[in-house]
Amino acid sequence: MGGSFTFCTLGDAIEMDKLLTGEALPTFEQLGALLFHTATNEVAPNPLPTENVEGCGYLGESTDCHVWLIYRPDLEFLKSREAALTLIRAKALVKAKPGKVHRVFAPAKFVSQKLLKDADLPVEFVPLPFALYRIERD
Amino acid sequence: MASVGLCPMPYSKVPTGGGKTYLAVSALSRLFGRYLGKNTGFVLWIVPNEAIYSQTKRQLNDRQHPYRQMLDRAAAGRVRLLEKNDQLDARDVESHLCVMLLMLPSANRQTRESLRMFRDRGDVHGFFPPEGDMEAHQRTLEQTPNLDAYSQSAEAGAFWPQVKDSLGNALRLIRPMVVMDEGHKAISELAFATLYGFNPCFVLELTATPKDVAARGGANPRPARHANILVEVLGVELDREGMIKMPLNLDPRQGTDWRNTLRAALDRLNVLDTEARRLHGERGRYIRPILLVQVERTGKEQRESGHIHALDAKDWLLTAGLDEAEIAIKTADTNELANPENLDLLSPTNRVRVIITKQALQEGWDCPFAYVLCALAASANLSAMTQLVGRILRQPHAEKTGVPLLDECYVITHHADTARVVDAIKTGLEEDGLGDLVKEIRIGDDGGDRVPGIRKVPRRDRFAKTEIYLPQVLSVEGGTVRPFDYEHDILFELDWSAVDPAPLVAMIPDNAQSAERQMRRIRLADSGQERIVAEVAGQSGETLRFDPAYAVRMVSDIVPNPWIAREIVGRVLAGLTVRGFDADKLGTLAGLVIEQLRQWLDRERDRMAEAVFRAAVAAGRIQFRLRTDEKNWRMPFEAETYEPEDAEQLIGKTGKPLERSLFAPIYKGDFSSQDERNIAVYLDGEAALTWWHRNVARRQYAIQGWRRSRIYPDFIFALQRDGSVERLVVLEMKGPQLAGNLDTEYKQAVLRLLSDHYAIDHSPHVGGFELVVPDGTTVQCDLVLMQDWKVRLPNEFIRK
Structure with a gap:
């Protein structure tokens, strides 16, 4: 017969509404690995890097972009202004890791794409949690 | 030609869907009442083609129809509708208001049909003397010299002339009132000569596109004939009255499979259909949106030729779930629109939702329910598409529905160059007299960057080197100054938890x-x-x-x-x-x-957002200042125009070219309404002004307030006071119908707030070059309603 098999353990189901109400928030690592995969179609580095720039967790680097996540499994944090992509953060990210496009997963953003473009910052915002249900392949 | 000029011949320029027939009928009633002072007589109603002929005939024959009722009222109930082969009696003309419908080709003397018109026939009674009374014939001929007569010359063997008993002759004697529908079709010399050969007492021409005929020199010279335009109805006016579907949404599809394009059109139709059903349910107003599909081939033998064929399109639509009865094909040899069940497209019992055609829908075929044009043959047959664009413009019942989807029309093109499509649509609108609406075309998807026919217009010589700056809304945080950003400076500050x-x-x-x-x-x-x-x-x-x-x-x-x-x-x-x-x-x-x-x-x-914005302005975190450090908006040195080089320029009050516009030349078509043109002309004539500029929305000067969309003012002008001190005025204009609505009030509030907090900022600027802002330069922003500008401009903005 030959061949091989892979044994996988599935994590807890991520349910949109439970995520939004804070009833069931995945850990940063769980969410990060999943998002890295949806963003890049590549497998997330294991374990995830622990780097943190201006409150943005670094998820790793794919062939064409750097992936960041602004997230804590804490409802109050998620609702706060802290949980957003801002101009200051965008600048910090580009400074920390120049060269590739930055894809940032965050609950909100408070900077327009135009301002980012004018400031010459190659940063893309991907909204949480909706991004979880949309597989982006460019 | 001798008789030209003997009668009034006004022209009315009315775009497609503007109610030409209505105008004609009401003009007739006025003319008979006031100008001729009687309620009997003869009207020759000339239409350009079969479609309009049968439509007009149907309307005028129907005693319930408002057009017929207006005629009935003008003629005290004695209206006779005639066709060219009907018996004509002088007594009818005396006692009735006779309206004779005529197709333009029949009035054209050279064709076979028209000969009948001038043929001696037995059923034209009472106009000419009895046959034997030669002297009377002679006298009649002397009174009306252009009557057709059996020749008086000896070669015909007659010593006495005898007037022919023809319809043409009768008309010449009657001196009818002539209504020319689509008058621009009758500009050939022949048509013109024939028309005026009827000795009309009044010619009323209605058209979407008046045409001037240039003078001709050479062996057979003719003077130029200009269309005598009495009334010009603009596209914007129709739009304002809600009579046409505007804006026109263009979706140029670039895919290679035409089925995808057709699917997009069908999707659009279905969306519209849902809305229409809802409208019907809520307000009982019936609209059944119709999709026009333009295909490449329609002939029976051409199906396998690799072109998009009408039957292919039909087959696809059938598989997409449409019913056989919902699709009608109108081609040169198949006309399913003529089927008895399809005659009245506006009827709720009619089921047609898709009409497939190549180019067989003529002018005059106008179905207000046609909403979507899917031009599958746009690349191959652009001119046919041009014609079809006009067919989807009429708003059902000439009244907006209030549902945006049902107040706009849609063009979806397959695999055609966007720029050329836009050009073709522009031409189409111009042919329908709606040239001033060209700016209302919205292009979906990727077509935005390739704008056709755009040209640069330079500054006027005097201002060629003048730097002009306007204050921007700036956000000042600590030491850094940057343009105010809605998301960063407003959305971030909002506290939703409260x-x-x-x-x-x-x-x-x-x-x-x-x-x-x-x-x-x-x-x-x-x-x-x-x-x-x-x-x-x-x-x-x-x-x-x-x-x-x-x-x-x-x-x-x-x-x-x-x-x-x-x-x-x-x-x-x-x-x-x-x-x-x-x-x-x-x-x-x-x-x-x-x-x-x-x-x-x-x-x-x-x-x-308003509270945040006002607080920030009060605290100086949001500033509206002319600065010495380049953080101003800089007036470009070239403007852009869509108008061709030879387009009509705007002319000043004195009839001379404009003198104070920042850019030159300025074309009439650069403005979107007559009001704006009037304001421009007014500003230009004001001696206190240094320059004025019509700001271009989405490209030029904008002001960001506490809402996401920015305000693009309409006019900017500079005033000179006491020599060097300059005053800049930024004005947003609004039509009277928008007075008091939320958007108008918002804009006014923003403009006034910023105007009140305007200042000059002399912040020291290190490392850059310092601008010279003349001391005392002031900036004033406001919103002015169209009906107020004649008073407010001089009182508040120019003389103060």
């Missing part, structure tokens, strides 16, 4: 019922008083559930953070639950709740 949805919760009615979900069964009973029994047969199959995640997504453009949005949705749900709404009811009302939530959040956001 929002209490209690008013919204109280607003949701608990007896709102979505009726269409109820299924009823009607059956006949065998006994009892009520023989017909209607009973509720339970809820329709689907069970509805309020999905908070969906609601969050629906408001995500208003509340940026989904967790906050979820909290608000949660509070609304909790509030409604307290009011006694159970899960079922919430499910049923989900649509209403979400819609109300959106509106309420939108208002809340604007309210909070």
Whole structure:
């Protein structure tokens, strides 16, 4: 017969509404690995890097972009202004890791794409949690 | 030609869908009442083609139709509708208002048809002397020299002339009133000569595109003939009255499979259909949107030629779920629109939803229900598309529905160069007299950057080197100054946690019922008083559930953070639950709740944003200043125009070219309305002005307020006071119908607030070059209603 098999353990189901109400928030690592995969179609580095720039967790680097996540499994944090992509953060990210496009997963953003473009910052915002249900392949 | 000029011949320029027939009929009633002072007579109504002929005939024959009723009123009920082969009696003309419909080719003397018109026939009575009375014939001929007569020359063997008993001759004697529909079709010399050969007492021409005929020199010289335009109805005016579907949405599809394009068109049609059904349900107004499909081939033998064939399109539509009866093909040899069931497209019992054609729909075929044009042959046959564009412009019942989707029209093209398509549409609109609306075309998808026919217009020589700066709305944080950014400076500051949805919760009615979900069964009973029994047969199959995640997504453009949005949705749900709404009811009302939530959040956001903005302005974090450090908006040295080089220029009050516009030349077509042109001309004539400029929306000067979309003022002008001190005035104009609406009030508030906080900033600027802003330069911004500008401009902005 030959061949091989892979044994996988599935994590807890991520349910949109439970995520939004804070009833069931995945850990940063769980969410990060999943998002890295949806963003890049590549497998997330294991374990995830622990780097943190201006409150943005670094998820790793794919062939064409750097992936960041602004997230804590804490409802109050998620609702706060802290949980957003801002101009200051965008600048910090580009400074920390120049060269590739930055894809940032965050609950909100408070900077327009135009301002980012004018400031010459190659940063893309991907909204949480909706991004979880949309597989982006460019 | 001798008779040209002997009668008034005004022209009315009315675009397609502008009510030409209505104008004609009401003009007739006025003319007979006031100009001729009688209510009997003869009207020769000339139409350009079969389609308009039968349409006009139907309308005028129908005693219930308003057009006919207007005629009846003018003629005290004695209207006779004639066709060219009908018997004509002089007594009818004396006692009735006779309206004779004529197709233009019949009035054209050279064709075979028209010869009949001038042929001696037996049923034209009472106009000419009896046959033997030669002297009387001679006299008649002397009175009306251009009558056709059996030649008086000896070669014909007659010593006395004899006038022919022809329709043409009768008309010459009667001196009819002539109505020319689509008058521009009758500019050939022959048509013109024939028309005026009827000795008309009045010629009323109606057209979308008046044409001037240039003078001709050479062996057979002719003077130029100019269209004598009395009234010009503009496209914007029709748009303002809600008579046409505007804007026109263009979706140029670049894919290679035409089925995808057709599918997009069908999707659009289905969306419109849903809206139309809703409209019908809510207000009883019936609209059945129709899709026009333009294909490449229609002939029977051409199906396998690799071109898009009418039958291919039909087959695809059938597989897409349409019914055979919903598709009509109109080609040179098949005309399913002429089938008895398809005659009245506006009837609710008519089922046609798609019309497939190549180019067989003529002018005059206008179905107000046609909303979508799917031009599959746009690349191959652009001119046919040009014609078809005009066919989807009429607004049903000449009245806007209030539903934006049903007030606009849609063009979807297959695999054609966007720029050329836009050009073709432009031509199409111009042919329908709507050239001034060209700017209303919206291009979907990727076509935006390739704008056709755009040209640069330089500054006027005097200002060629003048640097002009305008203050921008700037955000000042610590030492850094940057343009004010809506998301960064407003959205970030909004505090949604303080929002209490209690008013919204109280607003949701608990007896709102979505009726269409109820299924009823009607059956006949065998006994009892009520023989017909209607009973509720339970809820329709689907069970509805309020999905908070969906609601969050629906408001995500208003509340940026989904967790906050979820909290608000949660509070609304909790509030409604307290009011006694159970899960079922919430499910049923989900649509209403979400819609109300959106509106309420939108208002809340604007309210909070305004407070944030005003506070920041007061604290100096948002500034509106002319600065010495290059953070100003800089007036470009070249403007852009869509107008061709030889387009008509705007002319000043004295008839001379404009003198004070910042850019030159300025074309009439650069303005979107006559009011704006009037203002421009007024400003230009004002000696106190240094220059003025018509600001271009979305490209040039803009002011950001506390809403996302920016304000693009319409006019900017500079005034010189006491030598060097300059005053800049920035004005936004609004039509009177917009007075007091939310957008107008918002814009006025923003402009006034900024104007009040304007200042000059002499911040030291290191390392850059310092601008010279003359001391005392002031900037004033405001919103002026169109009806007020004649008073407010001189009083408030120019002389102060």
